[in-house]
Amino acid sequence: MSDDFRLGAVIITMGNRPAELNALIESVRAQQGPPVELAVVGNGAPLPPLPAGVRTVELPENLGIPGGRNVGIELFGPDGRDVDAVLFLDDDGSLPNTDSAELLRKAFTADPSLGIVSFRIADPETGTTQRRHVPRLRASDPMRGSRVTTFLGGASAVRSAVFPQAGQLPAEFFYAHEETDLAWRALDAGWSIDYRPDVVLYHPATSPARHAAYFHNVARNRVWLARRNLPVLLVPLYLGTWFLLTVARRPSGSALKAWLGGFRAGWSEPCGPRRPMKWSTVWRLTRLGRPPII
Numbered sequence: 001m002s003d004d005f006r007l008g009a010v011i012i013t014m015g016n017r018p019a020e021l022n023a024l025i026e027s028v029r030a031q032q033g034p035p036v037e038l039a040v041v042g043n044g045a046p047l048p049p050l051p052a053g054v055r056t057v058e059l060p061e062n063l064g065i066p067g068g069r070n071v072g073i074e075l076f077g078p079d080g081r082d083v084d085a086v087l088f089l090d091d092d093g094s095l096p097n098t099d100s101a102e103l104l105r106k107a108f109t110a111d112p113s114l115g116i117v118s119f120r121i122a123d124p125e126t127g128t129t130q131r132r133h134v135p136r137l138r139a140s141d142p143m144r145g146s147r148v149t150t151f152l153g154g155a156s157a158v159r160s161a162v163f164p165q166a167g168q169l170p171a172e173f174f175y176a177h178e179e180t181d182l183a184w185r186a187l188d189a190g191w192s193i194d195y196r197p198d199v200v201l202y203h204p205a206t207s208p209a210r211h212a213a214y215f216h217n218v219a220r221n222r223v224w225l226a227r228r229n230l231p232v233l234l235v236p237l238y239l240g241t242w243f244l245l246t247v248a249r250r251p252s253g254s255a256l257k258a259w260l261g262g263f264r265a266g267w268s269e270p271c272g273p274r275r276p277m278k279w280s281t282v283w284r285l286t287r288l289g290r291p292p293i294i
Contacts, residue, residue, distance in 0.1 A: 002105035007157070008037040008083035010072030012065065013091040015045030020092040025051060027094040028087075031101035037083055039075035043068040064174030065153065079163035084108065090154030093203040094124070100199045104157050107196065115162045115191025116183065117199065118151035124202040132208075135195055137289055148195045149187065149290040153179040155201040158186075165189040170228070172272045175213065177221040184229045184292070187284060188277040215255045216262035219246075223266025230292055231276050237293045245294075 009028050013021050021040070028036050029051070039055040040047060044062030055075045063071065069088055076082040085108055089095075100119075108114055120142055121133040129142035135150045153169075156179070166185035169178045183193055208214055222242055226235045246259055277292075285292050 002102065002109045003034055005085070005105040005109050006034070006037070006083040007085055007087060007101055007104060008039060008076045008080065009087040009089055010039050010041065010069055010075070011089050011091050012041045012043045012068035012072060013045070013047070014043055014062070015047060017092050018048035020094075021048065022050070024089060024091060024094050025054065027096070028089070028101075030098050031095065032098050033102045033105065036087070036101050037076065039072045041068045041072045041075075063171060066169030066173050066175075066178035067171035069153075070168045070171055073163065073168060076160075079168070080160040083160060085157050085159045087157045088153055088155070089201065090203055093121075093154065093201045095200070096122075096124070096202050097200055103196070103199050107194065108157075108159060111192070113190065113192050114194060115159050115166075115186045115189075116151050116193040117157045118148060118193065118195045119155035119157075119199040119201045120195075120197040121152060121155050121201050121203045123205040126205070128205070130205055137294075143197045145197050146195055147288055148193050149285050149288050150180040150183040151193055151195075155203070158182075159191070162186050162189070162191055166191070170224075170272055172270075173221045173224065174217060176208075176217040177225050181225055181228065184225075184277055184281070184285075185275065188229075188275075188281040213258075215251070215258035216265070219259040219262030220266040220269070221262075223263060224271035227266070227271045228274050229277055231279065231282065234282065234292055241294050 025038060028038060040050060042058035044059055046058055047056055057071060073080045073086055080086045104117060107117060118135050120129055122129050131139045133152060134142045135148045135152060166189045170181045223239060226238045230238055282292055
């Protein structure tokens with residue numbers, strides 16, 4: 001039964017959005033069905049007052065998004081084993097619908113091979129979903145659910161059984177592409193990923209370029225993603241495609257300079273362990289509409 005499927009939610013915060021954080025917590029607590037356990041990580045910052053029963057930890061330094069989320073996973077026991085799936089929620093988001101947790105329980109229970117669910121992100125004022133928040137190439141219709149090859153880090157749920165097989169998020173990445181790294185490893189381990197437009201997270205429409213290190217990290221982590229996960233024959237194809245796409249988009253001079261610096265760093269800095277995916281996984285990604293050359 002789906003009611004036996006235990007959910008826990010991980011929220012990382014820099015401590016600078018206490019009102020939004022508490023609103024998110026209340027939206028999680030308002031979910032129908034068995035209570036969703038909560039874990040909040042102060043990522044290099046003290047935590048504001050939080051409701052009783054929330055698992056918490058304050059880290060002495062900012063470990064980045066994947067590193068902070070990994071600490072949150074461990075608040076539910078090794079690899080999150082105290083729960084059956086871990087939700088990752090951005091601290092300035094909220095769950096507008098009270099049936100989201102129940103939809104997730106039913107989805108995971110109905111399909112034992114389902115490893116990850118990516119939610120639909122919608123702007124709370126307009127209800128619109130940015131194209132970049134639909135995790136597939138054919139992103140024109142955000143209301144169409146499908147099997148996908150990656151997921152949205154701050155609006156997702158990962159079955160806890162995925163972590164012992166595929167590992168947790170790559171802490172080295174700090175920010176950008178950490179979800180795709182985990183997604184590829186989960187797919188290589190035989191898990192599936194669904195995009196579910198009926199599971200909604202409200203989040204203000206923003207640009208990822210608002211982060212100071214965005215262009216550097218995107219380029220560096222793209223190289224790391226290839227070095228860690230792709231068969232050696234696909235590495236130059238994948239990175240060559242993204243190099244040409246970046247230049248074709250005509251970024252500003254400062255953005256291009258930061259991107260090129262990150263691209264060089266991706267080759268010169270250690271990227272963590274290499275676990276190239278099987279060729280059968282390459283074919284699976286291709287059949288799902290996202291061959292690992294783009």
